[in-house]
Amino acid sequence: MAREDCAPAEGGVLADTLAQARMRNFVGRGEELDLFRGALAGGPGAPLVIVVHGPGGIGKSALLQRFAAEAGTAGRRVVTIDACTIEPSPSAFEEAAAEVFTAERPVLLVDSFERYRDMEDWLRDRFLPRLPTGVLVVFAGRLPPAPLWKADLGWSEVLRVLPLKELGPGESAALLATQGADPALHAELLAFAAGNPLALRLAAEVAAHDNDANVVWTPSRTIVEQLLSHVVGDLPSPAHRRALEVCGHALDTTEDLLRAVLPGEDAAELFAWLRQLCFVRSGRFGVYPLDVIRDSLDSDFRWRDPEQYKTMHRTVRRHLVERIHNAPEKEALRATGAYNYIISRAEWTRKFHGSREESGAYEEPSRPDDADELVAMARSVEGEESARIVAFWLERQPEAFRVHRRYSSGELLGFMAWLRIDTLDDEMREADPVVVEAWQCVSAAAPLRQGEHLGVARFMIHPATHHRPSRSWDLVHIRIIFELLRANNCAWSCVVTPRPDFWEPLMTYMDHFRPPGAAPDADLGHGLFCHDWRAVRVEEWAEGIDARLLSGPPGRPADEPSTRFRALSRAESDAAVRDALRTWLDPDGLADNPLLRCRLVEAHDADHPVEALREVIGKAIQRLEANPRTRHLHAVLTMTFQSPSTQEAVARRLNMAFSTYRRHLARAVDDVRDRVWQWETQGRVPD
Incomplete structure (x- = not known):
């Protein structure tokens, strides 16, 4: 938008041009202006003192200037005081405000009122009560008035306090237009300034000089420094x-x-x-x-x-x-x-989250009487097949569903489900091909072990913003992270989304990848993004996000997770423990043991994996000795695997029948395998 010619009118002065520009560029503040005009007119209930307060850059000085213009138009004498330009003392204030005692029905406008904090009691109790009837006073400052103003029953009737808030979206856009900002940049400028008039003006000015149509606008260091x-x-x-x-x-x-x-x-x-x-x-x-x-x-x-x-x-x-x-x-x-x-403070992640201008939403567990509405919502958004699957899971796992409602009205905005799958039965296979696909992918990579489950973020149906960023979609993100960080024995997590190309950078940032062997997205109609929590546990996962926070959008392909660890099945773990016991005296034999690639051993001592493996299994063996009921098993095990003797010789040294010895040895090995498996699935070795 082109600016109007601001040259001074012939015969005028610069102050006239400035006043015209201020009127022309002033936007918003309709409620504040209505209150001031009512105070100028007087009448029952009209305030005699108005206090406007708000942070720097919110537009207090601009509003006072507009008040001055309104008062002048109404024929009132205006006396202005800027506390930044006079000494903050009663005598200096009396001198600056002297005209209000002699003019007819003047208006006193005081800017930077926070500088008079130490003399606020004097103003309230000594100065203002002496003003002639008909004087209107407006204070504008960063801080609200002290509570004693409202505590006084007299002041409570004649004082109005106005906290000055940010401009609304329409008013902010109008301000940008008065500054000549390129309309193509309005969305970015509005998102940054969040209704702060100073930020809007600074951003518009810089954008006018640095506009590059090929680069997304972001606030420059100059804007940030000036604003702060x-x-x-x-x-x-x-x-x-x-x-x-x-x-x-x-x-x-x-x-x-x-x-x-x-x-x-x-x-x-x-x-x-x-x-x-x-x-x-x-x-x-x-x-x-x-x-x-x-x-x-x-x-x-x-x-x-x-x-x-x-x-x-x-x-x-x-x-x-x-x-x-x-x-x-x-x-x-x-x-x-x-x-x-x-973890969403990085600038590039903003596109995946809801706008500040949207109304708020909240999550709650679905209730039985929500079921029909959820099925109908799935049908309207994704069709009959989706509605059938939603109905199936509402019957099988009703506790998995969370609904999202608008704060202001309670209106149902959408829903999601976090399914817990520990086995795949025939009914599930027939009912939900997406869960089947997720199960097959993770099973091919690293199958679930006893007591573990697969967590699946499923459906995420929001009619108004289906699989697009919104405040209700933010609730989906929060629920997923909650389940990831809070759940016990979650071996794999899987997020299902119909827009994999859009969400892929965020999924990669969150360390979720397309599993090997997954069918092409075009064939599925959706994308799968998975994470193996046995290979990359919660603390390392969080550290990885921290590391990526400053590095920009992830650059590596989302189907190439970088981990050198694998989750063994129970059978593989048991066999590896047995092999470790058999090769206890042979360091080269331990060097190839599959347990070395497990997270349990790495977490114990990443720099010396063979020694860490010895220590983990050694602790399991020591548990036998610590229990009086299994102390004899400890002797059988250590003498068998930690000495070069044959089993027959060990049985003779223990004065046992060979069959009894073999039975005790099997029990001891089973106990060690059980403990190692328990520690692996729990993710830690007890101290």
């Missing part, structure tokens, strides 16, 4: 800076989180400081900055000190994962949302 300098300013100490960095990264910040990330610092004092910042809001689960400030703080820290950024991120992540593992489900699910948030 204006809104955040100087900080009291390095500890306060670190607390603000945590607040800019986490979904919600609490004293508990600060205590975990900043040990040795006064978490209570830092949290109290965060709460009083004008650009920080208090919510149900902690404090959080305005969106544009949050994003600017996080991107600035990531750019300024990548290593410290990763250290902070890992500490926050470990704190959240611990809550996911140990907290009750409702709190753990909230922690999962916070975890999903911090």
Whole structure:
């Protein structure tokens, strides 16, 4: 949009041109203007003092300028005071405001009111009560007035407090238009600025000079630095800076989180400081900055000190994962949302998540009376075959289904299911070809062992945004991560999506890959992305995501998982333990044992795998000796495999009949194999 000619009118002054430009470029704030016009007109219930407050860059000064123009049009004398330009003392304020005592029904407009914090009591109790009847006063500052204003029954009738919020999407777009921003860039500019007028103007100005149609617009360092300098300013100490960095990264910040990330610092004092910042809001689960400030703080820290950024991120992540593992489900699910948030801070991941402008949604377990509606929804979106499969799983695993509803109305937006498959019976084979495909793929790669299961993210049906990013789809991501981090004995996870090419970068980022041997996506009508949790366990999985957080979209093909480990079947594990016992005295024999490629041995000592294998099996043997009932088995086993004697010689030394000796030996070997298998499936060797 071309700008109008701003040259001064002949015979005028620059102030006239500036006033015209301000009126022309001012957008939004309809409610605030209506209140001010009502105050100008007077009448019953009209306020005599208005306090406008909000963070830097939110448009307080622009609103005061518009108030001045409105008052001038109404024929009122306007007296303006900018606290940044005069000494913050009663005498200086009295001198600057002297005209309000002599003019007829003047309007007093005071900007940067936060600078008068120390003399607020004087203004409320000494200055304002002396004003002549008919004076209208507007204070604008970053901080709200002290609670004593509202506590006074007199002030509660004549004072109005207006927290100035971000512009809405339509108002933000109108502001960009007044700045001449290219409409093709509006979506990116609006997503960055999140309704903050200063951020919108800075972004529009920079975009006008650096516009490249072939490059997706992102905020430059200049924009981020100017915004943070204006809104955040100087900080009291390095500890306060670190607390603000945590607040800019986490979904919600609490004293508990600060205590975990900043040990040795006064978490209570830092949290109290965060709460009083004008650009920080208090919510149900902690404090959080305005969106544009949050994003600017996080991107600035990531750019300024990548290593410290990763250290902070890992500490926050470990704190959240611990809550996911140990907290009750409702709190753990909230922690999962916070975890999903911090691993989605990379700019390239934003395209896979819902927009801030969408209305919120929440998840709840499906109820029996939801079943018909879920089947009907599947039929309308994916057809009769999908509806039949949904009905089947609602009958077999109703607890697997989660529905998503709109916060404001409770309207059903969609649903998903997390299926747990530990065996594939004939009914499942006939009912759901997608689950059959997933089962066959993971079985061909590394079959499930006794007690393990396959977790399948299935359906994810949302009529309005089917398999497209949305706030309700964010709930799908959170539920999947919750199940991955919380589930016990989940050997494989598999995510099914009809849009594999779109979701593949995110699936690769989450370490889920197309399994070898899967049919082509075009033949299936969907894509499968799988992860073997016995090969890459939770902690390594999370560390891998941390490593990729700063590296951009994954570059390696999603069908080539990089792991040198394999999950043995029970029979393979038992045979490997037996071979290890037989070759106990031969290091070269142990060097080829299949257990060396298992995660259990690597986790015990990755640098010395043969020694680690010896130690793992040695601990299993020691358990025999520790139990009085099996101590004789320990003697049989150690004398058989840890000495060069024959079995007949060992039986004679133990003064046992050979048949008794062989029976004890078999029991001892079985016990060791059972313990090694138990530790492998549990993922750890007890201390």
